[in-house]
Amino acid sequence: MTMKAMGFGAWALTVAGGVFAQGHVLGAEDYARAARFLPFNATPLIDHAVQKVNWLDARRFWYVDHDAGGDHYLVRGVDGGAPAPAFDQARMAAALTGVTGKPVKAEKLGVQDFSVAVEGRLEITRGGKHYRCDLSSAVPACAEKAAGKEPGVLSPDRKSEAFIRDWNLWLRDVASGKETQLTTDGAENYGYATDNAGWKHTDKAILVWSPDSTKIATFRQDQRRTGDMYLVSTNVGHPKLEQWKYPLVGDKDVTLIERVVIDVPARKVTRLAMPPDQHRSSLCDDISCGPDGGWDDVKWAADGKTLAFVSTSRDHKHEWFRIADVSSGAVRTVFEEVVPTYYESGNDQVNWFYLPESREAIWFSERTNWGQLYLYDLDTGRLKHAITSGEGNVTQVLRVDAKSRTVWFRGVGRTPGVNPYYQQFWKVSLDGGAPQLLTPENADHTIGLSPDGAFFVDAYSTPTTPPVTLLRRAGDGVTVAEVAKADIGRLLATGWKAPEPFTVKARDGKTDLYGLLFKPTHFDPAKKYPLVDYIYPGPQTGSVGPRSFAAARVDHQALAELGFIVVAIDGMGTPWRSKAFHDAYYGNIGDNTLPDQVAGIRELGRRHAWIDLDRVGIWGHSGGGNATAGALLRYPDFFKVGWAESGNHDNRNYEDDWAEKWQGLLVTDKDGKSNYDDQANQNHAANLKGHLMLVHGTLDDNVPPYETLLVVDALIKANKDFDLLMIPNARHGYAKANPYVTRRRWDYFVRHLAGDTPPAGFEIKTPED
Template sequence: MGLKMDGSRLLGALVLSALSAGAVAQTTTLTADDYAKAERLMGYNTVPLVDHAVQGVAWLDDGHFGYREHDAAGDHYLRMDAAGKASPAFDQAKFAAALSKVSGKTVDAKKLGITDFSDTADGRLDVNLRGKHYLCDLKAEGVCVAGKGAKESSAKGGNEPGVLSPDKKTEAFIRNWNLWLRDAGTGAETQLTTDGVEDFGYATDNAGWKHSDEAILVWSPDSKQIATFQQDQRKTGEMYLVTTNVGHPKLEKWKYPLVGDEHVTMIERVIIDVPAKKVVRLKMAPDQHRSTLCDDVSCGRDGGWDDVQWAADGKTLAFVSSSRDHKQAWFHIADAATGTVRTVFDEKVPTYYESGNGKVNWSYLPETNEAIWFSERNNWGNLYLYDLKTGKLKRAITTGEGNVTEVLKVDAKTRTLWFRGVGRTDGVNPYYQQFWKVSLDGGKPTLLTPEASDHAVVLSPDGRLFVDTYSTPIVPPVTVLRSALDGSNVAEVAKADISRLLASGWKAPEPFTVKGRDGKTDLYGLMFKPTNFDPSKKYPIVDYVYPGPQTGSVGTRSFTPARGDHQALAELGFIVVAIDGMGTPWRSKAFHDAYFGNIIDNTLPDQVAGLKELGKRYAWIDLDRVGMWGHSGGGNATVGAMFMYPDFFKVGIAESGNHDNRNYEDDWAEKWQGLLVKDKDGNSNYDKQANQVYADKLKGHLLLAHGTMDDNVPPYQTLLVVDALIKANKDFDLLLIPNAHHGYATAGYYMTRKRWDYFVRNLMGATPPKEYALKPPKMD
C-alpha cells in the first residue's frame, strides 16, 4: 500500500509527421504537432469523449441511489429508485448559481466537478466538490454554505477532521495528542482523554509513509463506545526533509521506522466509554502497528480501522493482530467493560498472511458464536467458518481455485454471504471480478454477474439490490440495477457510448498473454500501438513496470480511455506494454509468493521472458531497442532492469524508486522481504537486495527522478544510486523536482514530457521538439 508509481522520458531528430504514423529509423525529428497528436490521447482529453459512463454510484437510502454521467452537453447528476426510474438528483442550474454566490466564482452548471453528493437529515444537499464540502438548500431560491460535509464533520466547531458517530450526533477528533468530541449540531467540544502526550497519543495516524491528522477509531453501533489505541512512537526513529526556497529552509520531520530498527511504532489498544469518559485499556501487551491488508494499521477504502469489528450490542469487540513480519495473525475477542482479551484462533504461514484484496474479509458473528476467516491455505483465497467457543474450524464456506477478493455483505439471519471474486469461472480472464453469493453452511456459490467482464458492484444498504457496472479494457461499460437474490436485471441504468472517442482516432489497447519465467505460467498484459500502426515497420518497445508485490503493472481490468500516458507515448512511434509478472497479487498464493525474500527480483525475469516472446511473435517489435519506466516500486524495478539486464534494456526512466528497502518504512519491506537478519560476519539478507550494489553494470541510458519532499520514498533512496553511479564513473541523468512529494502534482506534466523526450532521443534515436508544454485543463 505504501508504495505507488509514476513515469517519464526519451527523444530524436528530422521533420516528418510520419513519425506520428509510427515511422522509426527513417525519422529523425519529431515536431510539436507530433507531440500534440500524442497529447490528444491523454486522459484529460479522452475521458470527456466517453458518454453515459456511470460514475460515483452511492446509495442514498435502501431504495434510491445517486450517480453522475456525462455526454457532449456536460455532466448530469441523477438519482434512480428501486424500480429503475431515473430523475435529476437536484437542480443543477440553481446549485451552480448558489455555489457561484458562496465561492465568488462563476460556476458552470454543466461542469460542476462534484465528486459525490448525499442528502442530509434536514433535507439539504451535502456536496463534495473537489475535496471541499458545501451544504445546500435548493428548495427555495437556492443557498449554499461552505462546510466540512455531513459524512465527515460538522460545519461548526474546530477544524480537525472528525469521525462521525453512527447516530450522526457526535464526531471524535484528535487535538494535542488526545481524543476529543464535537457535537455535530452545536459544535460544542468535550475532551475525552487527558493523558495523551507527544508521540504517545490517542488514535494518531502515522504509517511512516503516511502521516495525517485523521483519527483512527471505530465507534460502537450505539455510539456510546470507541475502539482505538494509544500509539507509542516515543522511541521510533525520525525522517528529515527540508524545503527548497530563498532563505532558511523549513525542516519537516516525522516518525518513520526503518527495516531492522529495534524500536518501531507500537499500539496499546483501548476502549473508551464515551458517556463516562472512561478509558478501558485492553489486557494485552502492546501490539504491532500492522494490518492484515497492507502496510498501515488503517488502509481500507473508507479510511477506517480495518481489523476491528464490534458486536451489535457493543459488549464485545473482535480484532486481529499481526506479527511484525506479517507471518502470523491472531483473532481476539475483548470484553468491552473489563478489557479482558481472549485469543480464539490464529494462522501462521511461511511467507505473509493477508486477509483479502482491497478489503479485510474476516467477519465477527457473535450472535451465532462464529467467525468468517479468509485464508490462502489451499493456494487460493477462500473463506472458512470458525466456532468462537472452541476456536475450531467448522467448515469451508468457499472452496477450490480462484480468489475471494472482497466480502461485501454477511446476513447472519439468512446465513448468506455476498462477495467479489476472481478466477472462479472457467474461460474468464482471471483478473475479471465477478459477484457471488454463498451460504455460510457451504454449497456451490451462485454467480450473480454472468458476463465475462470486470464487474464493479455497489450494494444497497439493505442488501436487496446492487448497481453493477461491467466492462473490459476494450469494451465500454454497461451499468444495470440487479437483484442481489438471483442477479436478475431490474433496470438498465446506462450504456456507455464511445462514438465521439472513436471519432477522435482513439483505439483500444490489445490484451495479450505470454509465458512467465518458468515457460508455463500465463502472464496477462496490455499492448498500446500508434493509432496509425504500420506492421511493415520496426518499433522500439517500452515496458511500463510496477512489480508489486501489492499490485501490478496493468491496473484495472475495467474500461478506461487512458492508462496514464501509455497510448500517448505509443503515438510517438513506440510499442508500449504492461505485464503483470509473477509476484503480483490476484492469482494463486504461489504466484504471489514468487519472489518473496528476494525483492530485487521485481518480476524482471517475467518482464524479459514476456518481451522476448512478443518479439518472436511480432516482427514489428525491435528487441534491439527495449526501454523501461516506472514510478516508486517501478522506479526500483527499472534501475534493477538496467543493472541486471544491461544488454537487453537500453533505456530506463526511474521515478521515485525505493532502491534500498533498508531505507524504506519497516512495515512494507519486512512483509515482502522478511525481517532483517545478520550473520556472524555482519552481512544481512537485505545487502544484495539494494540497487546501488550493482551500479557498475550500467551500460545504457538511465534517467533518475525524485521529488525532494517525498515523504513516502525519501529522495535519499535515489541519491544512494547516484552516489554509487558516480563512484563507478557511469554516465546518467538526474532530475530532482523541488518541493515535490511522491506524486509530482503539476510538475508531473513536465515529467511526462521529459519521459517522452528521453525515450524519443535515446531509444528511438530521434530529436524531440524543444520544450513542448502539455496543456491539461485548468481546475477551478
C-alpha cells in the same frame, strides 16, 4: 535535406561517432497528437460510463451521467423507473458561485457527495469542503459548514465526531460545535488514535465507533523510541525542516499500539489486558488500509459489549483472532494462523467477520493456494468447515447476512474460460455448498450493493469494451433495469484504439502472464518499433491495473503515439492469482518480476516482427522506479533506456512494514552481509550500460529522496554516466510538475530509444491551465 514521413515530422541527418545516423525530427504537432490520449483529455470523451453509484437509502441511488453536455446528477429507484434530476444544477451552480466567489458551471459542478438534510436542504461535498445548500429559496444559496480544523470521525448516529488534538482524543458535537476532551494523558509521540505509518502521516483519527455511538475502539500509539525522518524545503532563506517518526527495516524499536476502549458518555478509558501490539494490519502496510481512514481489523458486536480484532506479527506471518470484553478489558485469543511467507486477509479489503450472535467467525485464508472463506466456532476456536473451496479467489466480501446465513462476495479465477483477473459477483451459504454466480458476463464487474443488500448496481466492462451498468436483484442476479450503456463514439473520432490484451509465458515457460499492448494509431506493420515496458512489480499490485474499461491508462497510448509499442505485463509475484504465483519472489524483492518482463517481451518479439528487441526501454514510478533501475542494472544488455521515478531503491531505507512483509525481517551475519544486500540497486551500479534517468521529488515523504541519492552516489563512484531530475518541493506524486515530467519522459525515450529528435520545450496543457 528533409523528407516527410507518415505520422511524424521531418527526417534529419546527424553525425554520431563519425557515422551518419538517420532519425525523425518530431514536431509540436506530433506531441500535441499524443497529448490527446492523456487521461484528462481522453476520459471526458466517454459518454454514459457509469461505473460507480452512491446509495441514498435502500430504495434510491444517485450517480453522475456524463456526456458531451457535461455532468448530469441523477437519482434512480429500485423500481426500475426512469431517472430524475438529483437537484437543479443551474441553481446549484449559482449557489456555489456565490459561496466560493469563483464561477461554477452547471455542467461541471464537481460535487463529490450529497445527501438530503432537514427541510429539503442538500448537504454536499465539493473540493474537500462541506456545504449546506438551499435551492428552494428565491435566491439559491450555499453556506460552508463550520468545522473544527482537526478532521473528525463521525459517529453512526451522526451527532458527534471524534478528533485528535494535542495527542489526545476529543469529541465535537455536530449541531452545537461543543468540544469535550475524552483522554487526558496523551503525550508527544505517545498519543491516542494517531495516524502514522511512516510513509503516511496525517491528522486523521484512527478509531471505530460502536453501533450505538457510545463507545470508541482505538489505541494509544507509542512512537517515542521510533526513529525520525527529515526533509527540508527548497526556498530563498532558511529551509523549513520536516521531521516525523518513520521506522525503518531492521530497527530495534518500531511503533507499537496499546489497544483501548473509550466509554464516551462516562469519558472512561479501558485498556485491553494485553501487551502492546505491532503497528500492523492483516491486509496492508498500515493499520488503516481503506480510503476512508477506518480501522479495518477491528469489528464490534451489535450490542457493543464485545469487540473482535486481529493482531499481526511484525513479519506478517502470524495472525491472532481475539475478542475483548469492553467493560473489563479482558482479551481471549480464539484461534491463530501461521504461514511460511506472509498472511493477507483479501484483496483491497479485510475479509474476516465477527458473528457473535451465532458464536461464529468468518476467516479468510490462502492455505489451499487460493483465497477462501472458512467458518470458525468462537467457543472452541475450531474450524467448522470451509465456506468456499476450489480454484480461484474470494477477493472482497461485500455483505454478510447472519440471519439468512448468506455471504455475497467478489471473486476472480472461479469461472473456467474467464480471464482470471475479471472480478465476478457471487453469493454462498455460510453452511457451504456451491456459490451462485450473479454476474455471468465475461467481463470485470464493479458492484454497488444497496444498504439492505436486496439490490446491486453492476457496471461490467473489459479493457476493450466500455461499461454497461445494470440494476440487479441480489438474490438471483436478475436484471431489473439498465442504468447506463457507455458510448465511446467521441473517443473513437480522435483515432483512439483500444489496447490489445495478450498472454505470454512466464520465466518458467509454463505459467500464463497477462498484459496489454498499445500501438500507435498510425501503426505500420512493415516498420520496426522500439518497445517501452511500463512496470509496477507489486507485490501489492501489478503493472496492468484494473481490468475494467479506461480511456487512458497512465500515458501508455500517448507514448505509443510517438512511435513506440508500449506494454504492461503482470509478472509472477503480483496478486489476484494463486498464493504460489504471489509468493514467486518472496524474500528476493530485487527480482521485481524482471525475469518475467524479459521472457514476455522476448516472446512478443518472436511473435511480432514489428517489435525491435534491440531497442527495449522501461519505466515506472515508486516500486516501478525501483524495478526500472534494477532492469538497467541487472539486464543491461536487454534494457537500453530506463526512466526511474521515485524508486525505493534500497528497502532498508524505506518504512519497516512494507519490506519486512515481502522480504522478511533483516538478518545480518557476522561479516556484515545481510538478506537485504542483493535487493539494493546501488550494489549493482557498476553494471550500467544504457541510458538511465533518475527522478525524485525533494519533499517525498513516502519514499524519501535519499533512496535515489544512494544510487546516484554509487553510479558516481562507478564512473557511470546517468541523468538526474530532482523536483524541488515535490511529494511522491509530482502534482503540478507532472505535465513537465511526462514531457521530459517522452523526450527521453524519443531521443535515446527511438533515436529521434523531440520538439523543443513542448508544454503539455492540463484542463486547469
